[in-house]
Amino acid sequence: xxxxxxxxxxxxxxxxxxxxxxxxxxxxxxxxxxxxxxxxxxxxxxxxxxxxxxxxxxxxxxxxxxxxxxxxxxxxxxxxxxxxxxxxxxxxxxxxxxxxxxxxxxxxxxxxxx
Amino acid sequence: xxxxxxxxxxxxxxxxxxxxxxxxxxxxxxxxxxxxxxxxxxxxxxxxxxxxxxxxxxxxxxxxxxxxxxxxxxxxxxxxxxxxxxxxxxxxxxxxxxxxxxxxxxxxxxxxxxxxxxxxxxxxxxxxxxxxxxxxxxxxxxxxxxxxxxxxxxxxxxxxxxxxxxxxxxxxxxxxxxxxxxxxxxxxxxxxxxxxxxxxxxxxxxxxxxxxxxxxxxxxxxxxxxxxxxxxxxxxxxxxxxxxxxxxxxxxxxxxxxxxxxxxxxxxxxxxxxxxxxxxxxxxxxxxxxxxxxxxxxxxxxxxxxxxxxxxxxxxxxxxxxxxxxxxxxxxxxxxxxxxxxxxxxxxxxxxxxxxxxxxxxxxxxxxxxxxxxxxxxxxxxxxxxxxxxxxxxxxxxxxxxxxxxxxxxxxxxxxxxxxxxxxxxxxxxxxxxxxxxxxxxxxxxxxxxxxxxxxxxxxxxxxxxxxxxxxxxxxxxxxxxxxxxxxxxxxxxxxxxxxxxxxxxxxxxxxxxxxxxxxxxxxxxxxxxxxxxxxxxxxxxxxxxxxxxxxxxxxxxxxxxxxxxxxxxxxxxxxxxxxxxxxxxxxxxxxxxxxxxxxxxxxxxxxxxxxxxxxxxxxxxxxxxxxxxxxx
Numbered sequence: 001x002x003x004x005x006x007x008x009x010x011x012x013x014x015x016x017x018x019x020x021x022x023x024x025x026x027x028x029x030x031x032x033x034x035x036x037x038x039x040x041x042x043x044x045x046x047x048x049x050x051x052x053x054x055x056x057x058x059x060x061x062x063x064x065x066x067x068x069x070x071x072x073x074x075x076x077x078x079x080x081x082x083x084x085x086x087x088x089x090x091x092x093x094x095x096x097x098x099x100x101x102x103x104x105x106x107x108x109x110x111x112x113x114x
Numbered sequence: 115x116x117x118x119x120x121x122x123x124x125x126x127x128x129x130x131x132x133x134x135x136x137x138x139x140x141x142x143x144x145x146x147x148x149x150x151x152x153x154x155x156x157x158x159x160x161x162x163x164x165x166x167x168x169x170x171x172x173x174x175x176x177x178x179x180x181x182x183x184x185x186x187x188x189x190x191x192x193x194x195x196x197x198x199x200x201x202x203x204x205x206x207x208x209x210x211x212x213x214x215x216x217x218x219x220x221x222x223x224x225x226x227x228x229x230x231x232x233x234x235x236x237x238x239x240x241x242x243x244x245x246x247x248x249x250x251x252x253x254x255x256x257x258x259x260x261x262x263x264x265x266x267x268x269x270x271x272x273x274x275x276x277x278x279x280x281x282x283x284x285x286x287x288x289x290x291x292x293x294x295x296x297x298x299x300x301x302x303x304x305x306x307x308x309x310x311x312x313x314x315x316x317x318x319x320x321x322x323x324x325x326x327x328x329x330x331x332x333x334x335x336x337x338x339x340x341x342x343x344x345x346x347x348x349x350x351x352x353x354x355x356x357x358x359x360x361x362x363x364x365x366x367x368x369x370x371x372x373x374x375x376x377x378x379x380x381x382x383x384x385x386x387x388x389x390x391x392x393x394x395x396x397x398x399x400x401x402x403x404x405x406x407x408x409x410x411x412x413x414x415x416x417x418x419x420x421x422x423x424x425x426x427x428x429x430x431x432x433x434x435x436x437x438x439x440x441x442x443x444x445x446x447x448x449x450x451x452x453x454x455x456x457x458x459x460x461x462x463x464x465x466x467x468x469x470x471x472x473x474x475x476x477x478x479x480x481x482x483x484x485x486x487x488x489x490x491x492x493x494x495x496x497x498x499x500x501x502x503x504x505x506x507x508x509x510x511x512x513x514x515x516x517x518x519x520x521x522x523x524x525x526x527x528x529x530x531x532x533x534x535x536x537x538x539x540x541x542x543x544x545x546x547x548x549x550x551x552x553x554x555x556x557x558x559x560x561x562x563x564x565x566x567x568x569x570x571x572x573x574x575x576x577x578x579x580x581x582x583x584x585x586x587x588x589x590x591x592x593x594x595x596x597x598x599x600x601x602x603x604x605x606x607x608x609x610x611x612x613x614x615x616x617x618x619x620x621x622x623x624x625x626x627x628x629x630x631x632x633x634x635x636x637x638x639x640x641x642x643x644x645x646x647x648x649x650x651x652x653x654x655x656x657x658x659x660x661x662x663x664x665x666x667x668x669x670x671x672x673x674x675x676x677x678x679x680x681x682x683x684x685x686x687x688x689x690x691x692x693x694x695x696x697x698x699x700x701x702x703x704x705x706x707x708x709x710x711x712x713x714x715x716x717x718x719x720x721x722x723x724x725x726x727x728x729x730x731x732x733x734x735x736x737x738x739x740x741x742x743x744x745x746x747x
Contacts, residue, residue, distance in 0.1 A: 021732060025725050106724055 003057075009050035016043035030094050030104040034087070041083050048072040048079075116166075116175045119194055121159050122204060123245040125152040129238035137231030145227070149234035150215040153241060157208035160201070167201040168603065174198075176251050176315070183254075187310065195251030195314060199446065199607040203248040203378060206453050210370045211241045213573035217461055218362040220569040221468060233273060233360070240266035244371050248378060252313040253302045256379065260298065260343065263372045264291040270367060271359040283355040290352040294342015298379075301335035308332070318385040326390060333386050333393035337400075340376025345427050346434060347404045351671055353427055357419040361464030364419060369426050369460050370453040377433045377449050381608050384442045398438025398522070402529045405431025407668065409536035413543070414657060414665035417474045418463045421544050425500065426456055428533060432515055435530060441518030442608040443601045447588045448515060450600075451507035454584045455499035458577035459541075462493035465566040465574065466548060470559055476544060478559075480551040485563040488571045490549050492578040497545045499581040501538035501636055507585035513629060514590060517620065520628075531632060538636045542643035550648045592622045592629075 016039055023036030055069030098104055129152035133145055140148075166172060174197035182192040196204075215237060222233055243262025250256040268291075272284030306312050308328055309320045321329065340346070345353035356368045367373070380387060380397065387394055405428045412424035429452050436445035467474055469486055483490045499506035502513070512534060519526035553560050565571070589597040596602070620628075657665045666672075719730075 021728075024728055025732070028725075109724075 006050060006054050009046060013043045013047040013050070016040070016046065028105050028107050030097065030106050033106065034090055034094070038083060038087070041079060045076045045079055048076050052076075116163075116177050116196065118159055119163060119175070119177055119196055119249070120179070122156050122163070122208070123242050123249060125156040125159075126238040126242040126245065128152060130235050130242060133231045133238060134235035137228045137235065140227075140231055142227050142230060145231045145234055146219050149238060150212065150219065152238060153208060153212040153215050156241070156245075157205075157212050160204040160208045163196060164201045164205050167196060167198055174606070188306070190252060190254050190312065192255060193251045193313075194249040194255075196249070197607050198604050199378075199382065200248045202446070202450065202604070204245065206450055207241065207244050207248065207371050210453055210457050210577075211237075211244075211366060213576055214362045214366040214370075214457065214461070217365075217464070217570050217573040218360070220567045221362055221464055222360060229273075233270075236266055236269045236273070237363070237366070240270065240367060240372070244375070247375055251315075252311075253305065253317075254312055256382075257295075257298060257302060260339070260375060260379075261295065263367070263375060264288065264295065264343070267291070267356065267367050267372055270363040271356045273359055273363070277358075280358040283352075283358040287352040287356050290349045291342045294339045294349055297335045297338025297342070299339075301332050301339065304328070304332050304335065314382065318383075321385050321389055324389075329386055329390040330392045333383070333390045334396060336379060336383060336386070337393060337397055340379055340434075341400065342376075343379075344373050344376030344430050344434070345404075346376070346400050346431065347407065350404060350408065350427050351674060354420055354423040354667070357417070357423050361419065361460060361467060364423070365457045365460030365464065368423065369456040373426065373430060374433070374449045374453065377430070377437065377445055380434075380437045381442045381446050384437075384608055387437070388440065394438050394440065396438070398435050398526060401431045401434025401436075401438050402519075402526055402533070403431070404428070405435065405533040406529055406536075407431075409533045409540070410664055411667045412540040413536060414661055415540075416477050416665075418466065418476050418479075418544065418548065419460075419474055421476075421540060422456070422459055422463060425459075425537065425541065426452075428537060429456065429500070432512070432530060432533060435526060436515040436518055439518050439522035439526060441515065443588075443598075443604050444511065444514040444518050446604060446608060447600050448511035451499070451511040451581075451584050454507055454577055454580040455496045458492060458574065458581050459496040459500065461570070461574055461577065462489050462496060465489040465570055466493075468566055468570070469563050470555065471562060473555060473559060476547040478555040479548045479553070480555075481549070481553040482563070483549040486549075486565050488565060488574060492571075492574040493549065494545060495578045495581050497541045499585075500541050501640065502534055502632070503636065504633070505582070505585070507581050507583070510585035510588045510590065513632075514588065516628075516632065517590070517625065520620065531635075534632070535635055535639050538639040539643050542640045543647050546644055546647040550644075590625075592625050 020036040020038075020040035020043060023039065024033050027033055027036065049072065052069050052072035055072075056066075057069075059066045059068035094104055097109070101108055129148050132148050133140065137145075167175075174195060176193055176195050178191050178193040180192050181189070183190040215234070218233070218237065222230055225233065240263060243259045243266055245259070247256050247259025247263060250259060264287075268284045268288040271287050272281050274280050302312055305317055308324055309317050311317065342349045353368055353373065357364055359368070387397070408424045408427035408431060412421050412428060415421045415424060429448070433445045433448045433452070436442070436448060465486065466479065466482060466489060469482070469489075470479065473479070495506065499508040502509045504510075516527060516530055516534070519530045553563075587599040587603075588601065589599075591598065663669065719726075
């Protein structure tokens with residue numbers, strides 16, 4: 001089986017992350033910003049899994065019983081769980097926001113400044 | 115006896131504490147008892163200590179009390195040294211101190227009790243400091259006493275602190291003394307770095323190992339200290355102004371004891387000075403110049419205390435001449451006799467001032483001989499003693515200084531002789547103007563003229579006796595071989611160094627002839643003074659020409675004012691106006707204003723736009739990565 005070089009994963013992750021960043025910076029819709037944050041988190045997840053696999057394959061070549069390099073995959077699950085919790089809270093906030101000001105435009109959320 | 119040495123300074127300190135703290139509720143009688151009692155007790159202990167030291171075969175006692183400063187290699191002990199020199203000074207200080215305390219009880223009787231107690235507290239503190247000064251076994255303890263006497267001098271000159279000019283006189287004395295003290299302090303530091311110790315024993319035993327230049331530097335700095343304390347050119351101007359204090363204070367501090375601290379210090383470090391001929395010459399030159407200058411000023415002063423003050427400066431100059439030519443014993447001898455007759459003269463003057471209701475102008479006195487018989491007789495004895503008439507005390511000590519000066523260099527001799535002649539003239543001018551002729555003051559003053567009470571006349575009589583016999587412990591070899599008791603007594607500590615090649619070698623007969631010649635000249639001076647001032651009508655016209663220069667003290671105060679005081683005032687006002695107000699304040703306020711300003715600018719970043727925060731965060735992260743990855747440090 002041909003192995004996909006690690007560079008591909010890195011560039012994919014970079015692209016996803018950049019899309020996320022640009023989305024957060026340019027969009028004003030809170031929901032879209034939220035999605036972009038998720039995109040950034042998952043870009044990191046992709047990278048974690050890719051490196052994890054790479055290290056595991058390298059270690060597996062010498063020792064068949066090794067579990068080296070698999071911790072990152074566990075870490076990805078943590079991130080997913082935290083992201084899910086965050087989405088729950090975040091979406092709830094957005095719903096409450098919408099009920100109050102009938103908009104999800106973050107540029108209206110500058111009341112603390114005044 | 116060494117067990118009880120600590121009592122000598124401790125007793126006056128206790129007296130200071132009691133009188134100082136209890137000044138508001140102690141009765142006058144108690145103040146008297148405490149103030150004089152501690153001094154007399156201290157005198158008795160000093161006598162016992164002296165007797166022990168004077169016993170044949172006595173060795174110097176070093177009594178250690180505790181570690182004063184101990185840090186690394188530095189070890190400064192709080193310890194006392196009792197040897198012949200300090201024992202002699204102990205006697206002079208506590209003895210004359212006791213007499214002056216007794217005298218003060220009558221002289222200061224017009225003061226309110228609280229001020230009266232304050233006066234005695236200061237006086238006791240002064241004696242404590244002075245005893246510390248002479249008892250210390252290293253330069254640091256001496257310096258503590260040195261500063262203490264300076265402080266007490268300041269406090270007592272400014273005793274009548276309601277009078278602004280008295281306060282100024284006190285400040286002047288303090289500042290002048292500080293200049294000298296700096297020299298002393300530097301000398302201590304230098305000795306510490308050179309010898310690793312400031313105990314007399316260590317310093318003097320290692321002195322010959324140090325290079326001459328270093329010794330010269332140290333001794334000149336020591337002498338700068340002595341200049342301040344003992345009122346020598348250029349720091350002498352404080353002493354005449356110090357007459358603002360009560361007269362007994364002038365007698366004790368500014369004539370008999372404190373001002374001789376410089377002599378004591380140099381006599382104590384005679385080992386160093388002998389090894390540094392340049393400093394010795396400097397001491398002699400400064401000494402004789404001061405003696406001459408002060409004597410000329412004294413010729414034209416009309417304030418009874420000012421004449422005595424300039425006379426003191428002049429006599430101190432002679433003592434420094436003696437030290438400078440290596441006749442340390444003669445210097446110490448003159449300190450002692452001078453303490454007797456100058457204290458006597460000051461106390462006599464105090465008695466006159468007391469009788470005249472605080473009138474100090476001798477032009478307003480005259481004819482006091484009949485009204486103040488005891489004061490008159492004792493004052494006359496003082497004058498004879500200071501003029502150098504045998505067999506009074508001053509004759510022996512002055513003659514010894516003159517002889518030593520002649521052996522060193524004839525110029526010193528001529529100048530010292532001129533000083534002595536002027537001394538005789540102005541002292542008898544003072545005497546005749548005060549006691550003979552007819553009274554020139556107001557009727558009221560004349561009506562109230564009275565002899566002083568016993569507590570004042572008793573010290574006068576005792577001091578008069580001392581002024582007569584005090585010189586007999588130093589009879590020169592021309593009269594009797596080996597009769598110079600003082601020189602024999604002091605020889606273990608202070609050995610006079612005779613020049614190896616005296617400029618003029620004196621045989622006994624030529625010495626006697628010189629002595630006779632000097633005596634005749636002095637008598638001529640006295641006769642001149644009597645011709646000029648013992649008559650009924652005294653010329654009281656304003657002085658003109660050269661005598662105006664003299665009566666204005668060579669305008670030294672004015673010169674100092676112009677070249678020192680004014681520039682310093684100008685610099686301080688410049689520093690205050692420009693440096694402090696503009697620069698320092700500008701800097702401090704500038705920091706505050708800068709922070710406020712930048713805060714106002716940075717506040718604008720806080721826009722509330724979440725996007726802009728994230729943008730800044732991003733830029734920061736990217737910069738961080740660039741630094742981390744591409745900036746190879």
